[in-house]
């Protein structure tokens with residue numbers, strides 16, 4: 404399964420939010436989307452999962468225009484965990500996760516044993532089995548996030564679109580979730596704010612700035628002091644971590660960054 408945005412442009416009230424953005428996620432790749440607040444990450448993802456329609460350009464799911472495929476067909480192939488949690492006050496956690504099975508069911512067809520097992524597995528994988536009979540509205544932000552991930556897993560789609568998946572999660576659950584997603588070997592595109600997470604888990608990273616892709620490559624190629632300064636306006640020391648072998652970023656405060664400049668010149 405592949406997903407691709409080709410020269411996607413999108414405006415709101417005549418303001419250009421995305422300008423000819425092209426990104427490609429090949430089968431089983433974990434691709435990160437990084438960029439400052441307001442750079443267009445969520446808008447791009449919304450164009451890629453059909454919540455918004457590009458003004459120009461195309462989105463291809465398995466090389467076919469996503470807007471020419473039915474919602475049900477797409478939902479079997481592509482699952483989304485968005486930034487917003489739905490307003491579903493009266494649903495129990497297990498019922499909400501069961502909704503992930505909907506694309507696989509005919510109208511009025513009831514869940515069978517296989518569906519129950521898939522939902523059980525999704526609850527267990529996301530560590531929320533103990534919450535299954537709780538009402539969604541009573542959960543904490545992090546618990547709600549894990550329910551939305553469980554619903555996406557129950558959907559058994561081959562492509563996952565994640566908009567800040569670790570937002571609201573404590574560090575243990577951030578790592579558990581990212582590890583889990585990595586072990587599923589799906590095709591993944593995720594908007595991430597934590598650049599160390601992006602470095603650790605992504606095969607490739609695209610950098611958005613003011614609605615344009617300004618850099619693309621492996622974490623090693625993309626995460627450089629220059630990029631962090633130019634795009635994020637921060638000074639950072641970047642080393643290869645001795646245990647992970649991945650780039651590890653240490654952000655420097657204004658006073659430390661002066662020392663850093665003195666040392667590195």
Ligand SMILES: Nc1ncnc2c1ncn2[C@@H]1O[C@H](COP(=O)(O)OP(=O)(O)OP(=O)(O)O)[C@@H](O)[C@H]1O
Pocket residue numbers: 415420438439440441442443444445446447
């Ligand atoms: N409905 C809307 N009306 C007006 N402007 C919007 C709307 N939705 C998004 N925007 C603007 O589009 C730009 C891109 O927003 P978007 O949410 O895609 O950025 P982002 O990179 O995901 O930001 P963040 O990191 O803060 O989540 C922002 O300037 C935002 O204010």
